[in-house]
Amino acid sequence: MLVVNNVEVVFWNTILVLKGVSLQVAPGSITALIGANGAGKTTTLKAITGLVRLERGEVTRGSVEFAGHRIENWLPEEVGRLGVVMVREGRRLFEELTAEENLLVGTTLNPRGTREALDLVYTYFPRLRERRRVRAGYLSGGEQQMLAIGCALMARPKLLLLDEPSLGLAPVVAGEIFRLVRRLNQEQGITVLLVEQNARMALQLASYGYVMENGKIVLDGPADRLREDADVREFYLGMTKSGRRRFTEVKSYKRRKRWLA
Numbered sequence: 001m002l003v004v005n006n007v008e009v010v011f012w013n014t015i016l017v018l019k020g021v022s023l024q025v026a027p028g029s030i031t032a033l034i035g036a037n038g039a040g041k042t043t044t045l046k047a048i049t050g051l052v053r054l055e056r057g058e059v060t061r062g063s064v065e066f067a068g069h070r071i072e073n074w075l076p077e078e079v080g081r082l083g084v085v086m087v088r089e090g091r092r093l094f095e096e097l098t099a100e101e102n103l104l105v106g107t108t109l110n111p112r113g114t115r116e117a118l119d120l121v122y123t124y125f126p127r128l129r130e131r132r133r134v135r136a137g138y139l140s141g142g143e144q145q146m147l148a149i150g151c152a153l154m155a156r157p158k159l160l161l162l163d164e165p166s167l168g169l170a171p172v173v174a175g176e177i178f179r180l181v182r183r184l185n186q187e188q189g190i191t192v193l194l195v196e197q198n199a200r201m202a203l204q205l206a207s208y209g210y211v212m213e214n215g216k217i218v219l220d221g222p223a224d225r226l227r228e229d230a231d232v233r234e235f236y237l238g239m240t241k242s243g244r245r246r247f248t249e250v251k252s253y254k255r256r257k258r259w260l261a
Contacts, residue, residue, distance in 0.1 A: 030185050040215040069082060099133070
């Protein structure tokens with residue numbers, strides 16, 4: 001469904017952020033992209049959706065293909081109409097609008113079947129139906145994340161890109177969000193590319209995963225295999241052969257040296 005091939009992204013004509021990224025997302029799957037802060041995960045999503053162009057960035061090499069279309073030079077709204085929809089980090093809602101008004105904004109890319117789309121969102125997020133007349137700025141963090149995903153669903157996505165959906169949420173709430181994402185994948189057939197720093201949750205949800213460091217993919221494979229990989233366990237799951245350890249005890253230079261060895 002999605003094929004990212006050897007993509008390089010440069011910002012401001014000088015800063016090379018992605019250095020030949022390649023990945024694939026199979027139809028109907030959940031694929032995880034994990035890595036440390038600043039590894040290039042969000043930039044990868046922006047390269048897929050065309051958002052890099054709004055931030056003085058450019059795909060200078062490689063290709064992005066979705067459903068047989070080359071989209072690396074498309075505008076974000078063109079990519080959205082094709083069925084690729086991104087839920088950005090930090091929710092990015094209209095705080096002065098009610099929950100339902102935010103959802104209706106999500107129909108811009110696909111205005112047909114608004115009532116059916118609303119019913120779908122409220123089926124998976126019944127809390128939003130209860131809070132539909134509440135301004136988005138007054139919703140809890142978990143409710144705001146549900147609303148952000150609901151807005152994406154209003155556009156009828158074929159591929160849903162999720163950028164750090166657990167950010168700032170309590171573990172119980174994050175777990176609820178992840179279970180809802182799994183249901184959407186299984187029951188609605190929505191393909192998901194998940195960017196997430198919580199590697200444990202991401203690799204439990206996904207069937208396949210990629211590990212990114214310093215603008216490059218350094219490791220990939222089935223999620224269950226990555227969960228057992230010694231480097232992933234140490235650097236992202238906080239586990240070693242001798243037991244748990246703090247992530248802060250693993251120096252970033254040590255990670256880079258291990259991956260590039």
